[in-house]
Amino acid sequence: MMLKDKVVVVTGAARGIGREIALLMARHGALVVVNDYGGSEGGQGSSVAPADEVVGEIKTAGGRAMANYDSVATMAGGQRIVKTAIDAFGRIDVVVNNAGILRDRMIFNMSEEEWDAVIDTHLKGTFAVTRAAAPYMKEQRWGRVINMTSTSGLVGNVGQANYAAAKLGIVGITKVTALDMARYNVTANCISPFAWTRMIGTIPTETDAQKARVEKIKKLSPAHIAPVAAFLASDAAKEITGQVFGVRGKEIMLFGHMRPIMRVHHAEGWTVERLAEMFPGTLQHHMVPLETSGQYFNYDPLV
């Protein structure tokens, strides 16, 4: 019972990774708000049934849970989600910002609507729920924020400019949440999951590389992600903050962060001509290859 009596909000908890996190946290004694608006993979429609089902599963197993059906994508929604935790269980200890959609399109075809829908759900949604919970966590001097990023942003992926921008933005908000809340014993970390869920089922598989990537992901259960989230939410993880963890089957990884990997100086300063002359023999050797997540993580996962 690593999370006994902790009050947890898991957004997008009706399906996939969020559902597994909600179920495992409840098994560890957490009181769980199961948030999900029950829409399609692309963010259309809504239904209360998916969230209700997960609440039912938790209760059947002897746990405590409450459903919330708001979208994370507005400030009012974020406030109502956190209020559900306060009204039902009296406090808010852990937020897992997991809700997500995909609207993949090449950069030369992506519409404003496709851009906004993905940025609003992932990036604004992470802000909206965190912003609503942070004052309570600050006041009680304890809290955990766990945000979902993606190697589509950390490494890159074709046709996901909106999603990659949101997911790298989430790394930014996570770092600053960790810094802003450090003195209040509140941690904030990212998980970059790999799991076969309906969201991954929407990734276009036109090229051989895309097909190969999706075939590997199909072997990965979302259940692998839940122990890492539950650990980060626990008292045992009090020293862990501002980090990005990858979870791919039975493999857990710690990601590096954006830091200079090579520096060049010139006593007379740089001109365009001097840069053109010296770049190939200096910084160019250290450039990070332009590749997709599937190309980088090209080995078979341990499942």
Ligand SMILES: NC(=O)c1ccc[n+]([C@@H]2O[C@H](COP(=O)([O-])OP(=O)(O)OC[C@H]3O[C@@H](n4cnc5c(N)ncnc54)[C@H](O)[C@@H]3O)[C@@H](O)[C@H]2O)c1
């Ligand atoms: N599955 C993967 O391999 C993978 C990889 C990288 C990142 N992620 C991230 O993990 C998270 C979970 O994804 P998943 O694969 O389990 O997808 P999923 O589609 O199975 O689950 C996402 C859930 O979020 C809900 N949701 C969507 N928009 C919402 C909103 N505005 N408000 C409330 N609920 C909303 C959906 O109804 C759905 O139940 C996402 O943030 C996703 O970007 C997943």
